[in-house]
Amino acid sequence: MMGFFGRLFSKILAKAEPALSDAQPRDAAAIAALHAASFRRGWSDQEVEGLLIDRSVIAQRALIGRAFAGFIMSRVAADEAEILSVAVARSQQGRGLARQLLNLHLRRLAGLGVRTVFLEVDEHNTPAIKLYGRAGFREVSRRANYYPLAGGKTAAALVLRRDIG
Numbered sequence: 001m002m003g004f005f006g007r008l009f010s011k012i013l014a015k016a017e018p019a020l021s022d023a024q025p026r027d028a029a030a031i032a033a034l035h036a037a038s039f040r041r042g043w044s045d046q047e048v049e050g051l052l053i054d055r056s057v058i059a060q061r062a063l064i065g066r067a068f069a070g071f072i073m074s075r076v077a078a079d080e081a082e083i084l085s086v087a088v089a090r091s092q093q094g095r096g097l098a099r100q101l102l103n104l105h106l107r108r109l110a111g112l113g114v115r116t117v118f119l120e121v122d123e124h125n126t127p128a129i130k131l132y133g134r135a136g137f138r139e140v141s142r143r144a145n146y147y148p149l150a151g152g153k154t155a156a157a158l159v160l161r162r163d164i165g
């Protein structure tokens, strides 16, 4: 059970300002753990490490104190990029961290000469749809029956696009 100092420390950490920076291969395990907690299909540590050392992949992370609080990752091909994943630790959600990560990420992509950014999002993922809508992404197509759901149901993927740079 968490004692007084543990609870105090958690409260202090929860209020601490996040520090955003480029993700490194040594972040692979933390990213894999957060990805697994956030999505139905997890990524192994090895898969994430492979992505982080791939020169066409760029990623940023957010730390709060020493705690890993979020990441965002894209693959770049010529002047286009696809956002592969973004996730924020549950305890840190709803305080603008994904928005900060996305803003930094889009600046980094623009700096690399990217002009157009795409991504796929589950039609029912309200926080993500709000996040991208506010950042200027617009729906360009819809892939029906794309994500498998429990009970044999499916959800569509919305393909979103934003021009940058």
Ligand SMILES: CC(C)(COP(=O)(O)OP(=O)(O)OC[C@H]1O[C@@H](n2cnc3c(N)ncnc32)[C@H](O)[C@@H]1OP(=O)(O)O)[C@@H](O)C(=O)NCCC(=O)NCCS
Residues within 6 Å of the ligand: 038, 039, 085, 086, 087, 088, 089, 092, 093, 094, 095, 096, 097, 098, 099, 100, 120, 121, 122, 125, 126, 127, 128, 130, 131, 134
């Ligand atoms: C999507 C996700 C990254 C957002 O992270 P976050 O740090 O909580 O997002 P922000 O605080 O920057 O808020 C972004 C928007 O989502 C809204 N939002 C956040 N949590 C929400 C919730 N539980 N329900 C509804 N809207 C929510 C915020 O209000 C904000 O919208 P607004 O600007 O209109 O107010 C986070 O929910 C997450 O990690 N989800 C699991 C992984 C995932 O689905 N990733 C996206 C895949 S495409």
